[in-house]
Amino acid sequence: MTVLQRALRTCWLAACVVFITAPLLIVLVASVSTDHVLTGPPSGFTLRWLQEAVTYEPFRIGFVYSVQVAAVATAVALALGVPAAYVIARGGLPGTGVLRSLFVAPLSMPRVVTGFGFFVLYASVFPTAYGTVGGVALAHVLLLLPFVVALVGSGLANLDPSLEEAGRDLGASSSQVFLRVTLPQIRMPLAIAAVFAFLTSFDEVDTSVFLMPPGVTTLPVAIFLRLEQNQDPTTSAVSSLMIVGSLLLAGLTALALRRSGLFGAGGRLNRGART
Known part of the structure; x- marks a missing residue:
């Protein structure tokens, strides 16, 4: 396998990992963001939503x-x-x-x-x-x-x-x-x-x-x-x-x-x- 093939394979695997994990990371960030609707970088972080999720009957x-x-x-x-x-x-x-x-x-x-x-x-x-x-x-x-x-x-x-x-x-x-x-x-x-x-x-x-x-x-x-x-x-x-x-x-x-x-x-x- 040539260097170019290794590089292409690495880029492809990295793109697949990002494609799979990006939605999960967005959910994780939204759960600790102070914003009710996450439309960009969070303006702050809080544990309020996690506490409400745990206590919600x-x-x-x-x-x-x-x-x-x-x-x-x-x-x-x-x-x-x-x-x-x-x-x-x-x-x-x-x-x-x-x-x-x-x-x-x-x-x-x-x-x-x-x-x-x-x-x-x-x-x-x-x-x-x-x-x-x-x-x-x-x-x-x-x-x-x-x-x-x-x-x-x-x-x-x-x-x-x-x-x-x-x-x-x-x-x-x-x-x-x-x-x-x-x-x-x-x-x-x-x-x-x-x-x-x-x-x-x-x-x-x-x-x-x-x-x-x-x-x-x-x-x-x-x-x-x-x-x-x-x-x-x-x-x-x-x-x-x-x-x-x-x-x-x-x-x-x-x-x-x-x-x-x-x-x-x-x-x-x-x-x-x-x-």
Whole structure:
């Protein structure tokens, strides 16, 4: 690669980083600006909007509700997605391509349509599920499964099958091989899938807005309703808290994985098995 090519690649990557991070930085600046409407450089800085975001009751209720929904949806998505990814990667069954397409299909459907479909389902068949943590989480599971299957499937694709074959040759059953050999080696993609699924569910608006009764909302829906009533920097402040919280969660997960020695562990084990 020539010097010019390196320079062009560096400029392109820098432009992509600026394009992605600039909107986030603007939100962060607006959340601590004294200006009600940020049209240029801020005239001053204040923590007033952050304090109002923390003390605003709908935001506090929505935060707790969002955490509950995201936790349930992530747990169910992992419970369904991990076995599905394993069957697709290792099952060797006919129709695996159709099964893979079935799990990817929800990505092609607009989330507004998904939310409205679940609203009609709950209103006509399961009215008691409308507005409950389980009812909203079930709708989110449909959105999370494609990501869980894809991320866990990538981890299985990088896992040497000879490790599983060795376990079976030593007398372990299929379930023992999965729990003692396969699962420990895909802990990193599994953790990444869990964090990604949790953040995706926590931040979901389009589907959730159809499933929220009056007085009970997730945090993103509460922000949406606040914007309809009052467009002040309080919404920027709570959005900034969500951005910082997401980065902290991702960073803590990466730090925990690094300290546990999982980074590169799969590659070392695979190389050891081949040798």
